[in-house]
Amino acid sequence: MTAKLSSAPNAICHKSGGNPVKDNGKLQLLSVSTALVLLILLPFSPTIYPVPDRDTGVFLYFGDHILQGAIPYRDMWDHKPPGIFIIYALGQIIGFGTAWGVWLLNVVTLILSVMFCFDLLKKAFSFVAALAGTTVLLIGALLTSIVNTPESYALPLLLAAYYLYFRTTTKKISNKFWFYMGVIFGTLFILKYTLIGIIIAIGLYSLWKKPRQTFRTYILCASFGASLVFSPVLLYLWLTGALSYFWNAALIYNSAYTNLPFTVKLLTLGEGLAKNELVYLVIPLWLLISMAIVFKKLSVEPKVKALVLVCLLDFPLELILTALSGKNFTQYYVSLIPGVALLVGFSTHIFLHRLNPNPLKLPITLILLGALCILPLWGWLLLFQLHSNTQQTLMEGVAYIKAHSNESDRVLTWGSLPVVNYLAHRESPTRYIYQLPLYTKGYSSKVLFDELQKELDEKKPRLIIDTAGSETNIPPLDPSARENWKSALPEEQKDRNGKIYFYPEEDMLSLFDFIDSHYRRVRSVGPNNWVIYELIDILEN
Incomplete structure (x- = not known):
């Protein structure tokens, strides 16, 4: 079979002006x-x-x-x-x-x-x-x-x-095709590294079907196409001093x-x-x-x-x-x-x-x-x-921020939901707009927590929104709630001494002390009980 x-078959064909039937079909599809x-x-x-x-x-x-x-x-x-x-x-x-x-x-x-x-x-x-x-x-x-x-x-x-x-x-597959494949490869790569499978598949199949000498030319054409995507991005990061941060x-x-x-x-x-x-x-x-x-x-x-x-x-x-x-x-x-x-x-x-x-x-x-x-x-x-309790809690938190701060005030969202800052139109005081990287084994270090504490000290946020009520990987800021959080974690997340794998507690003590000494709990919001802290200097003035 x-x-x-x-x-x-093309029923209507004109020497100029294209094919009306084909054009009409594309318009209908669109x-x-x-x-x-x-x-x-x-x-x-x-x-x-x-x-x-x-x-x-x-x-x-x-x-x-x-x-x-x-x-x-x-x-x-x-x-x-x-x-x-x-x-x-x-x-x-x-x-x-x-x-x-x-x-x-x-x-x-x-x-x-x-x-x-x-x-x-x-x-x-x-x-x-x-x-x-x-x-x-x-x-x-x-x-x-x-x-x-x-x-x-x-x-x-x-x-x-x-x-x-x-x-x-x-x-015959032309050099132009491989140039396009290079552009697509580069664009996919800067969107997400793991999306390039189809380009690899086409390359492997073509390598199997074509002479290697010809394939080298294809690689050069594809590399040129990819470089047109990579070059301006890397140049921008280099000129703005962000390249080392990007690699990190x-x-x-x-x-x-x-x-x-x-x-x-x-x-x-x-x-x-x-x-x-x-x-x-x-x-x-x-x-x-x-x-x-x-x-x-x-x-x-x-x-x-x-x-x-x-x-x-x-x-x-x-x-x-x-x-x-x-x-x-x-x-x-x-x-x-x-x-x-x-x-x-x-x-x-x-x-x-x-x-x-x-x-x-x-x-x-x-x-x-x-x-x-x-x-x-x-x-x-x-x-x-x-729809979830987190959404309802988030909207109540955003409403509180808008009512009790100005657009020029900074707000720290403790957790992994900087959407709070976006919806409230409030800037985060730190480049760690969410803190999950600080709890990643093999990456976390006291240097990162000290950097976060320094940023909070230099650009003190008026409010801190503790979203730990919607998280499992982020410790609460409240000391008693933090102890309950540690004891509630499953045993597979702890070593034989009961130490939590992803929680560098010793590195965080100074940061927790800083927050305890400069902020006071004012209320909680929503069904997930997000806790809101306000700068003591603001409360006393």
Whole structure:
């Protein structure tokens, strides 16, 4: 059986002005994609979902303060690559200082993802296959919480790599293609280091198919493309004096953060895959299609075979890269989505192609269209699940800050929620806008706590918001609450002497004493009982 590509003949062709039928089809695809994505992402818009999650809060704070002249890494600590901060700064410009700009950028990237996916699968397979793959793409986006994360902005780039590769398989791969691959590689790398699997897969497959001498030229072209992305970013960090801070966070911290035993990383990957419904679809398809091609049970056209083989090669690479972090956050599996969509599209095409005449084509098409119509409702259901006590507590804390401080006052958020500072429009007194890095084994040191204490002494915050009621890895500022917190931690987080692995208590005593002597507890807010402290000098005046 040969799975042939379906390509409609150009019924109307003009020497100038392009193809009206083709242009009209693209316009229709854009219109439908835009309407569908808007409906899906509407529940996560700032008006309906006004409280950003933890990571989004960090990025919003970065984007806002970059526009005010702050330098990432030097003035604000984080270990993410710089690409996401560039996007959020752009979003703040587009949204006139609100989260709307970031949300609109997310809408645009998901629209581009849908268009790349549908057009690729339609060209490679068929209309119904494109519907099936695109439906899976959007389901995967919802399952992996693809809203305002580095992975969400990378999704169209992952699909663009597949799209460009498929277009080049019909002709000789040019140096221009590898230049584009280099640009995509560089952009993916500065968004998140582990998103480069598809470029590696294309490179490995091309190395297998092409002479090494030719491949060296390709590497040079790709390197040039990547350098156009890396050079301005590194130059900016160097000129602003932030390069050493960047290396410290990106290399030293990330090495400590991911320094876990291989078995732990493997178990974590398994846990992440087990709770990701897409995996139950992709693994059987990957195995079946791989075996079918290996044992030559499927005979497909060369350009389709090349596309599918790259996809099959990419899947284990994505698993390896995802496992490197030792974490199983749902958004870490976004890089699997393009491959899943492609394999589903290919499987649908093969299945329908075997039935001739095909009585299932119409019902399958109607089912897929119905699924696309239902997807926006799923977004609203997810919205209700996202509501939590932390959100209510956060909004009460922000309201208190606005009522009891001025915009010129600094506020320290003790914990990992600098979104408090962003929503309250209050600057953090320290570059450690969240303190999780201070508790990372292999990175934490007394030098870091002394740096934090020095910043608090020089730029004393008017208020301190202790968010330990919503945290498990952050000790409370109150001494008695801190003792209760230590005793409540599970035994696996302690050594044989009862010492907590991630809690350098001796290094923190001076910092705790400083806060105890300069601040007084004034009240607690919300169901999570965040404790608010105010500067004693302010209270006594």
